[in-house]
Amino acid sequence: MGDAVTPQSQFMLVAQVTPGQERGLRELLKTMTSKPGMADPTNAVLPFGQFERLHFARLVVLDDPTLGDIEAHGVTRPNLPVYLAFIGSCDGSAGECIADLAQRAATGLRRIFMHCDGFNADGDLPAWIQAHQHRLAANYINWVGRTVRQVKEESALQRALAAKVPRTPLASGAQAQQLRRKLIDFVDAEVSAGRLGLTPPEPTPLRWKIAKLLHLVAIPLAGLILLPFLIVLSPLFIFILRTKEKTDAEICPPPDRAVLLELQHLEDYDVTNQYSAFGSVKPGLFRRWLVTALLVLINYTCRHVFTRGFLARVQTIHFAFWAFLDDKRRLVFTSNYDGGHEAYMDDFINKVAWGLNLAFSHGVGWPRTGWLVARGARIENKFKHYQRRHQLPTQVWYQAYPGLALVDLKRNQRIREGLERASVTDAQAQAWLQLL
């Protein structure tokens, strides 16, 4: 596997919504869904289902009703625009995926971006799109290398095998071996008949490998260079941090009931759900630098450490990212996760509250932390109010594999691996059969 990895990428196009055009835009977005917020994969504007490299995509209007919260820091409410974000998670490079979209869905994209500032209906769409592609601060991919095609093929494989395997207890390991070989023959026959496909992985793109390696080395190197300064500055850092942790305003009122209902109205049509959140970064250089540095670190661990099915203890996130907006004054977070919202948040609180605090406590109003990792998200109700209050309704959300959660993807992947292994021990054969 090590030498055949198709990397995944995420992208976000951000464009300012032209004042007065927001209603029309929302109307158009609504036509793209079959159930509230759920993209119709064959919709006329952007037929997501035709793009076989797309895992997830969403269109979301970034309009932050909590913009005024920053006044708690003695800063006047800034006048910031409403944006439209077009977000996707795909196989291969983001550039290729966007170019493909711009080519094959040009009309639809024009219809969407028509509602945005500076969009020229007759202009160069690919160039406009490229100009509006936004840098992501940190990027999480559940399993680097798992393609949409692979997910779909392996799901079909699992279904075929689960229906085929006899479920009587086996007398011996030898019998398990024999059964496995029989099933391999069955799969081979299905593949030759064209009923199953098991496309071999493509070779890893060299550019991606090199970029990854450079990143792997460059960040620790930069850290090493900065280390002496950090050590010298640490007492000051601690002093400022502790002062701010004791004085920063907590703004965690319960979300408005109607808003909450609107968000819930878009959830739980499938085993996977979407989450989009938006908020202001606390003013001042200290928070700005700190959140930048921490997101560099988070991005680093996501790229080099958490690439195999888990983000610390959380195993239910397919894709997620953080991105700054408006000169780092605002932060966007989006994720695609398995299960319901409440379970997702409880997982966060009970398993990785420390990580949430690291990543999000620089947002205006976050429940108070202690030493950057303690309390904060552990203050259950304040955190739950905060995250719901900062959540935005996702107008259009697409997922390529309905009904499949990460536990499915992982198991199906192991079925495939066990199938393709040249030889296995008796125990391995048994364990493999237990996956079916």
Add this chain to the structure above:
Amino acid sequence: MSQNRSVELDDVQGLMRFGYKHLTEACFLLLHVKDPAAARAWLAQAPVTSAVKADPLPETALHVALTSEGLRALEVALDLLAKFSDEFVAGMASDAARARRLGDIGTNDPSGWRWGAGERVPHVAVLLYARSGRLAAWEQEIEAQCGAGFVRIERLSTSDLHGMEPFGFVDGISQPHIDWERKRPVHDQDQIKYSNVSCLGEFLLGYPNEYGLYTPRPLLTPQNDPGGLLPRAEDAPDQADLGRNGCYLVLRQLHQDVHGFWRELDRQAEGNTDVRERLAAAMAGRKKNGEPLVAPSGESADNDAPAQRSNLNNFTYETDPRGLRCPLGAHIRRMNPRNADLPGGPGGILSRLWRMLGFNTAAREQDLVASTRFHRLLRRGRPFGAGVMPTLSAMPSSPGTETGLHFICLVANITRQFEFVQSAWLMGSKFAGLTAERDPLLGHRLPNPGESPTDGFSIPQADGPDHRLNNLPQFVTVQGGAYFFLPGIRALRYLTTTNSKGV
């Protein structure tokens, strides 16, 4: 923090502390307010049973719980009502999103309920319990008392199945052990070992919960309680605590297709009685006599529990990670996965850090479901109808009867406790790494998108692929339900005063 006041048992409704096993007769009256003044007048002096231990045991008991519709009907001030939790204010059948979460879709859809939706949301539930033969008189007496203020919209009768539920299993074995003495330390710290003991605040409002925090509940300014009727809040001594000593009560009428259940198992077992019983036990996670499939351990998870109970309740699934003895999807394993906050036991500080970061593969595989202690339910349900003995019901000609469970649970936080267990654990089709099944007893069987079925049940086998039951029909149908507030007795009296109408 604050003074650890002991619990005012005389202010707590007794249902929180007692299941009233000796009061074998019970019925639940669902009422609408017809005359607010008269309704308040009755509630002001209704003979509510407290949690103080009575000697001798009481002959009868009475409890009163109110829905948010009920508080509105009693003309309680809207700003006071708004201080209750969202889900209580909205109600169980309030919107389609909640219905999706709870699995109240298909034949469970609130539009088909007998009560609990639309105009049939009850205002008040009066729960009556009595010794054998005493209920009729008790009920008559109470109905005479409250007739001026209320009109009855539904009477939920119950039956005495001698500790069994209608499918024929001994019921009510697993209950959290509530820390009434407030001995459990109040702080926010990962629990490395599963414990059956719960902080009082997980069930009773006004006390610290498992996070060491006070669950939000209505707190009032002293001006709203000029008579000082209500206790003051522990965490905010300048405020009157309307929640203290109360909790939320979830009531659902669950119809059980006993005949269909045993007929289906009989079909799956191809008529073999032993196999049928084994399959039934695998689905429940216990044999019919209550014996858990995972043998109770010698070590106690609950030091104070009564001895006879702990034998059937004193176990975790730590020794059965794959579900070879008790299937991962068995009903009792979904209802209460009995795990700690961090899998893998105590270990050293480095080992713990390693697991916290997700690097320990073995621990990670056990980590799809964690932190049971935040999702416990105190169950107080009663069966209705006859129940059917399997020997009879498995015969193809035996007709279906109206039988099932009036499910009741008491919680401090409806969303984190009842709704979480119901949606993530019971109705969740991806629970603990399973992929094509919901709760074998309670689940609806509607497929997931992408035509992925959820009507199976997997029984792991040590030496080969899982034994699978497929195309299971739905056995349990929701016929009604509502969220109630079970107030402390002083809070109930307060709600009948003019102060609750706002000042």
